[in-house]
Amino acid sequence: MSNLTKKEGVISMGVVVVEQEKNGVTWIRINREKIRNAINLDVMDELNDALHIAEKDESRIVVLTGAGDQAFCSGGDLSVFQSLKTSEEAYKMLMKMGAVLEKILFFPKVTVAALNGTAVGGGCELSVACDFRVAAPHVKMGFVQGKLGITTGWGGGTILLQRISQAHAMEMMLSAKIYPANSLINLGIIQEIISGPFQEGVLNWLKPYLNQNAGVLQAYKARLLDSFDQLTIQNNIKREIEECSLLWATDEHHEAVNRFLTRSK
Numbered sequence: 001m002s003n004l005t006k007k008e009g010v011i012s013m014g015v016v017v018v019e020q021e022k023n024g025v026t027w028i029r030i031n032r033e034k035i036r037n038a039i040n041l042d043v044m045d046e047l048n049d050a051l052h053i054a055e056k057d058e059s060r061i062v063v064l065t066g067a068g069d070q071a072f073c074s075g076g077d078l079s080v081f082q083s084l085k086t087s088e089e090a091y092k093m094l095m096k097m098g099a100v101l102e103k104i105l106f107f108p109k110v111t112v113a114a115l116n117g118t119a120v121g122g123g124c125e126l127s128v129a130c131d132f133r134v135a136a137p138h139v140k141m142g143f144v145q146g147k148l149g150i151t152t153g154w155g156g157g158t159i160l161l162q163r164i165s166q167a168h169a170m171e172m173m174l175s176a177k178i179y180p181a182n183s184l185i186n187l188g189i190i191q192e193i194i195s196g197p198f199q200e201g202v203l204n205w206l207k208p209y210l211n212q213n214a215g216v217l218q219a220y221k222a223r224l225l226d227s228f229d230q231l232t233i234q235n236n237i238k239r240e241i242e243e244c245s246l247l248w249a250t251d252e253h254h255e256a257v258n259r260f261l262t263r264s265k
């Protein structure tokens with residue numbers, strides 16, 4: 001944990017900030033607003049460290065969010081990951097973030113993705129690793145990986161199929177469409193649209209859960225985890241990562257990334 005600075009209840013690691021509130025909520029915030037909270041290798045490492053802190057602290061609920069109000073997370077940092085050309089190079093990176101998503105999926109405390117802004121690509125994958133998703137009204141979500149000639153590659157496809165109906169999950173991934181908040185409610189991927197000041201609204205939405213003691217919350221979370229076939233999920237995530245790595249190495253993918261990075265605004 002390098003670059004760690006601490007003030008009361010706030011741990012700033014560099015690109016991830018952990019805010020431990022006295023009300024039982026720990027916020028984990030990706031802090032790269034300018035680049036729409038895109039995920040590079042440092043974010044992966046720091047998310048890991050932040051999850052470790054949140055697992056051990058007094059919190060009852062852990063909320064994952066992004067800095068600013070434009071994006072929750074724009075997925076992998078294409079400016080960095082464009083340098084990964086081969087399947088082997090991609091596989092290493094995808095496995096690293098896949099391990100973070102698995103940690104969130106099997107986390108012993110209740111987890112919430114608070115979508116302060118848009119989530120696309122790997123940002124959607126990250127959000128579905130959490131038990132719940134709530135969103136500001138302007139939020140859009142899209143599993144846009146198909147437009148880049150790849151698939152979900154951090155395990156998010158496997159996890160999405162656990163969270164919502166197969167038909168809705170397949171529709172979202174196959175179409176690579178970006179959906180507005182009201183459609184996301186209909187698809188069952190977000191539970192609530194939060195109007196007004198966002199952090200306050202999320203805490204209000206959490207109130208019924210925060211009224212329960214830690215034992216009750218963790219026991220119900222354990223029942224959710226018991227309902228998962230963990231080994232199958234882990235195997236499927238590995239297969240998803242392997243298949244995505246193969247697509248990653250294609251010219252179609254590299255050309256699509258290049259088009260995004262060199263686009264004129």
Ligand SMILES: CCCC(=O)SCCNC(=O)CCNC(=O)[C@H](O)C(C)(C)COP(=O)(O)OP(=O)(O)OC[C@H]1O[C@@H](n2cnc3c(N)ncnc32)[C@H](O)[C@@H]1OP(=O)(O)O
Pocket residue numbers: 034035036038070071073074075076077078079080081118120121122123144145148153154260261
């Ligand atoms: C590796 C696992 C699978 C993946 O995640 S593949 C990556 C999928 N993600 C994408 O294709 C997202 C691409 N980004 C977008 O579509 C849009 O930026 C997005 C998120 C809708 C936000 O739109 P706007 O609010 O209009 O912002 P913008 O486009 O002007 O972006 C602001 C600055 O952020 C940069 N940015 C956004 N998403 C990024 C990313 N994923 N990797 C690297 N850089 C990214 C963007 O290039 C721009 O930079 P600059 O200000 O022009 O220097």
